[in-house]
Amino acid sequence: MSRGAGKENKPQENTPRRVTREKATHKIRSHKFQSVTPGTQPKHHKLWTSFVVVIAVVVAMYFLKPEKTVNLALHNEVVPFRFYKRHCSQQLLKEMHDYPNCIPKQCGRFVSDSLVSSEEVDILLKTAKSAIGLAGSSGGASIVDLHSGALSHKDKFINAYSILEFRKLLTKEFLGAYKAIMSKLKESIAKNFLIDESVLHLTRPTFFSKISNITAKTVHDEYWHSHVDKEQYESFHYTSLVYLNTYKKDFEGGRFIFIDGMEGNETKFSVEPKAGRVNAFTSGHENVHHIERVVHGTRYALTVSFTCNSTLAVDTNFATRYND
Ligand SMILES: *[C@@H]1O[C@H](CO)[C@@H](O)[C@H](O)[C@H]1NC(C)=O
Ligand SMILES: *[C@@H]1O[C@H](CO)[C@@H](O)[C@H](O)[C@H]1NC(C)=O
């Protein structure tokens, strides 16, 4: 797995301040380093040499530090819109060769707190809790996918549409909110990755997830491994997440972490979930990520995926399809 692709980040204007500060620190340190010209002050040569060594060690320690974490979005801030640009990975570009109009003009990730309203989040959260509450995994991670009907039940999945109580949850109000969010996500992804909305299609899996600190029982409960969405799900080209509750308030752990750079020299970018926050990104190797283990409380989110392959498109007319 190559994490090297796209390591030359190009933060844009609205990249978080800490990125800029790191750069500034780097500049200041480089400047000090360069201003020391051995030989110009023969008397203090040894002193200067030690000084240079000390500075070099400090700089090396700083940059060789195995992990740097940058906060892309904190739970207690409002992020109207924030984009972080990445070079598209070669794998993604190669894979998308068949869909020229769907190739992002820029890859990366964005966070926005202004796409989904608090009323919409309330409706989604209420339904997700009730739906998963009808069954649920015996491990720490449960899902329900309205498109396929997959619902976690103990150590496997059952068809949620076979449960009358589940079908009753799909009220007009819920379906209205769900469809509205799907179309806002699609529009926003098209706009920010600079493609035409008509080439994007909602696809599977698109699901609600519930994560708690219960010990994992099957591989489906192990959400914390770092991965690339495109490798896990062939159909994915663009991934989006809508958080339904809030880090620190409703649960501890469970931050979403992007991992950039080579192994041993990684920069982590955390997105702290917050009710209504959208986190969207291109699904290739430019966005290796994982979710931190939830250590306390329960985390709810909605994963919405989009594909460029129209044969993999799904629609949102669940009620007409299943309630016969
Ligand atoms: C670590 O990664 C940064 C960019 O993220 C790069 O500038 C730096 O040269 C790398 N250091 C090493 C030792 O590879
Ligand atoms: C799991 O979370 C619950 C609260 O949600 C807490 O009471 C419990 O101590 C946690 N268990 C572990 C092992 O951290």
Ligand SMILES: *[C@@H]1O[C@H](CO)[C@@H](O)[C@H](O)[C@H]1NC(C)=O
């Ligand atoms: C689109 O998906 C279908 C169904 O999985 C597959 O047969 C087809 O090869 C895909 N198209 C491309 C261009 O990959």
